[in-house]
Each structure stands twice: as structure tokens, then as C-alpha cells.
Amino acid sequence: MCYGVKARTEMSLRMARSRGDAATAERLRQLLEPPEVFDLHFANAFDHPRLVLFTDTAPREPGLFTWGLVPGWVKGDAQRVELWNRTLNARGETIFDKPAFRAAAKHRRAIVYVEGFYEHFHFGKKAYPHFIRLKDREAFALAALWEEWTDRESNMLWRTFSIVTTEANALMRRIHNKPGSEGPRMPLILAEGEEEQWLAPLHSTHGEAALKALIKPFPEEAMQAWSVKPLLGKEGKGNRAGASDEFDYPELALAGPLAHGG
DNA sequence: CCAGACGTTGTT
DNA sequence: GTCTGG
């Protein structure tokens, strides 16, 4: 789930200014110089982009983290490579139980602002990429977990993260309809009022229960989706401006309406 | 007890 | 580090 996200430098800077202050935004701008963030970041076994995260330990100090969480108990670099393809996402239902995520779920939560994300709609044996966003918010927060891990051999520090997922709502079930796949998922989208709750220390709230209450599908009526050009391959639009531009596939008219207001 | 896993999703 | 499976 979450084939890719749109998280542009410009939008990250804007969120840094709104959450933090001018100095924080300036530090972030220097971190991102030259701007290296485009319209689409892939999340798959071959691609581990760095994105801007706001963490619980420094909610006003955004940092760059690599997608694919590396737990603290990882023994060496080979194990890191083996594991992090499989920790791009964390199932919200089990983050407090799984050895890979438990510590992060308790003490290292974060949010990442995106303008939307990408999924494939399957119709007539073909896959049609779609862009999904919120109708009335230019950028919104996805719930994440983060870790820091140091490779003892190279002394290299890895700051990594995983995007939390939850059950898909009706819109996401219609889009993310890969035949044979079971239990469709969507990223955990936080409403504006939920962002600080997700970042708050456990002891300051009603503990795990308060966090678990946030782990639920986002209301579908607040979301919209449209089809976009192929993201990969010869005609691929990935990691370039315009990846999220609407592109109409005539044959999809037969599939019926997919999205609200898309 | 020790060895081995530790995880999720999907189409270049 | 901690849990699971053999």
C-alpha cells in the first residue's frame, strides 16, 4: 500500500513555516539544497527516498528520514538491507506488538506531510495509476514511526521511518482493487486536530488507547481521486513535475465512477 | 533450549 | 532486544 507519495520540497518548507518558525524553515531549506524532491516518491523494494518528518521528540524541528524503518536491534548492514524493504509500512493494528515497530510506536512517532498519494486501479487486466488527495487541504499528515540506527562498521547513521496503515475506506477499496489481494489498506491520514495527539508523549495522554483511537480510515467523502499518466517505464512520469496531473483513460468510463468529485 | 525471525504491499 | 517455532 502506498505505492508512492507526492511530497514536494516547496510544500515541506511551507509546513515547516506553519508548524515551526522562520529559522526552522531556513535550516530545512539548507538541508534540502539543492531541492531534490519531486511530484512522486516511490515506495518499493528498489527505492528508498528521503522525506521530511516532524517527530514527537522535536515537533518543530523537521528532519530528513529515509523511507523503510530499520529497528534498533538490527545487527549489521546486510540485515538492514534485508529488512527495510519490508518496513515501508506498519499495520496500525499491530504496531504496539511487533518487535520491529513496538519501541517506535511508544516513543518515536512522527508525521509526514504529503499532497497526496498514488495507487493503482485494476480494470480489464490493466493497472491505471490514480492520485488521491483531500478535497479541502493542499497538504495533510500521514502517521509515521521513526528510528535511528548506526552501522557499527561504517559509523553511518540511518534515520528511517515507516508509514502507518489502516483499513481502507470505501473509496480506497474501489481504487485499490487488485484482484486476489485481501484486506485492502490505506495510509493513516490524520485530521488537523489529530496531528498533535499523534505526536504527544504517551504519558501525557490516555496512553496507547488514545493513540489506537486515532488509527482508523479517513472519511471517504473528504477525499477525491483521479487517474494519471503511467508512473513508470518508458512513458513513466515518476519523480517529475506533472505526475499527479489528471489524465483521462477513455476505457475507464466503462468502469463507472470511482471517486467523489474526482 | 537454541535458532531464527523480526514485515508489508504489490505491477520498471 | 524479544518473540516464535522446532
Add this chain to the structure above:
DNA sequence: CCAGACGTTGTT
């Protein structure tokens, strides 16, 4: 989507 397996018995 592509790459690679595609099988069985059985324990130092």
C-alpha cells in the same frame, strides 16, 4: 511487472 522456480525424502 519481471525473475525464477517448477520436487521429494527425511536428519550430523
Add this chain to the structure above:
DNA sequence: GTCTGG
């Protein structure tokens, strides 16, 4: 050829 794993 078809299924599985990545």
C-alpha cells in the same frame, strides 16, 4: 505454461 516472491 503458470505460479511465487520480490
